[in-house]
Amino acid sequence: MRDFSQLLDALVYTRSRNAKLKLIGDYLKRTPDPDRGIALAALTGALDIPAVKSAVIRGLAEERVDPLLLRMSHNYVGDLAETVSLLWPVPEGEPPEVDDGTIGIAEAVARLRSASRSDAPAVLAGMLDHLDASGRFALLKLATGELRVGVSARLAKQAFADAFGVDVEAVEEVWHGLAPPYIPLFDWGEGRAGQPTARDVPVFRPFMLAHPLENGAVELSDYAAEWKWDGIRVQLVRAGGETRLYSRTGDDITRSFPEIAAAFASAGVLDGELLVRGAGQGADEHGGAAASFNALQQRLGRKVVSARHQEQYPAFVRLYDMLFEGDEDLRERPWTERRARLEAFVPTLDSSRFDLSQLIEADSFEQLEEIRAGARDASIEGMMLKRRDSSYVAGRRVGHWYKWKRDPLIADCVVMYAQRGSGKRSSFYSDYTFGCWADDGELLPVGKAYMGFTDEELRWLDRWVRNNTVQRFGPVREVEKSLVFEVAFDSIHLSKRHRSGLAMRFPRISRIRRDKPAHEADRVETLQSMVT
DSSP states (O other): OHHHHHHHHHHHTOOOHHHHHHHHHHHHHHSOTTHHHHHHHHHTTOOOOTTOOHHHHHHHHHHHSOHHHHHHHHHHHOOHHHHHHHHOOOOTTSOTTOOOSOSOHHHHHHHHHHSOTTTHHHHHHHHHHTSOHHHHHHHHHHHHOOOOSSOOHHHHHHHHHHHHTOOHHHHHHHHTTOOTTOHHHHHHHTTSSOOOOOTTSOOOOOOEEOEEOOTTOSOGGGEEEEEEESSEEEEEEEETTEEEEEETTOOBOGGGOHHHHHHOOSSEEEEEEEEEBOTTOOOOTTSOOBOOHHHHHTTTTOSSOOHHHHHHSOEEEEEEEEEEETTEEOTTSOHHHHHHHHHHHGGGSOTTTEEEOOEEOOSSHHHHHHHHHTOOOTTEEEEEEEETTOOOOSEEOTTTEEEEEOOOEEEEEEEEEEEEOSGGGTTSEEEEEEEEEOTTSOEEEEEEEOOSOOHHHHHHHHHHHHHTEEEEETTEEEEOTTOEEEEEESEEEEOTTSTTSEEEESOEEEEEETTSOGGGSOBHHHHHTTOO
16 A cells, blocks of 8 residues: 555656656556556546445544544645545554555455445444555545546556557557456556457447637638537447447446437447437427537436436437447548448438437638537537548547637626635635626526636635635635626526526636626626527
């Protein structure tokens, strides 16, 4: 446990991407199996211990530490694992602050996984009693899967690829067909075996992504224009008689959308946008029939989906691309050929579950921009420009695909509450809830944002919050209703979960309006008129 805890400490205090890659790579090379595989799973977010969640850890800590001290310390530190690891009392007779390295991370995870929900807290507490503060921190991070050390799953895989001299795309190709502790992966990396194969297994392939379009700096004749839909990007994979549905991050979401998986019975891999069909809608001039993202949210995250939910929010996939047809890999083929294959394939699918994303015809950027500006469909986020001769390559490749989002909506809102951030922002009030005025003069919350401002502006906002607090609720402060934010957001939708009846999509703070009195901020009815 000591070596892993030292890795986490080093990653927390290292900003350089290259330095993080080396730290992880060196750890993976010197650490034996299966510990390094468990560490890699933790760094990539692939480790799950169902019996241990934050509430369990908080409950254990409250049995040993004064609950008020725990809450105040957590409020100051901003991270539950770090707080508990520092406050956890060493039992009488135990050597204080000593981690002799006898508890390996694979052993610790195995103990927690094999324990029942009722036994897991005692098992976790027993291990915490035998670790020093650094070891406790590492164990709690492992147990919850919330590392927050500035490492993405892609960076951890890149570190593995760099350390063992293999191609990261080859790692991605087989990643979702493997499970921790990834013994075949390390055997391949160290030359004891060939690359693991994904044959006959419905594994995830990395998505091709787009760069933002700036200044229209491409030759339009070389590109095809297509609508960018506001759902979630998904990949449909059918292999070995099994179908899986993956999100953009590679999460298996098949159980949340069983009707989609059941409707795709042809071997192959498709790329598209998961949407919910709008009630009573037919296809519009954009090829629509899709409801807003707010409707899709009613289905997301549900592990068990009732027949009623499937009927109320019928899901379908608007298809963009074809990566495999049967066993044939099409990714090296140009986009024009893949598009033609997809157009021929779509009519063989269930039309209630799949359709084809429409291309946009335009003779110039000016005409294309005019079409884009007029698209305020609830499910349209903007446009995509795809180079006609581009192959399907993982990640963002300059010159291949571009995204051209529609201009954001803007509203002036009053700051109502502020909350401490997490990680590097744990000492700052950086998460802000803001509202607009109702007809009766009440200020109703319409959104929450934690981005869009500079570090200097964050320091100013933190001081403002502390000097203008009227009430405290744990880590949250209610503030005087006197500061106005200009808030940019992609769209706004009706919502029964919010007092204002509205929910913003991707809100961010575009400007701090110190010049504007709070009573001149926008009204709820103004935002209602923007609902799509």
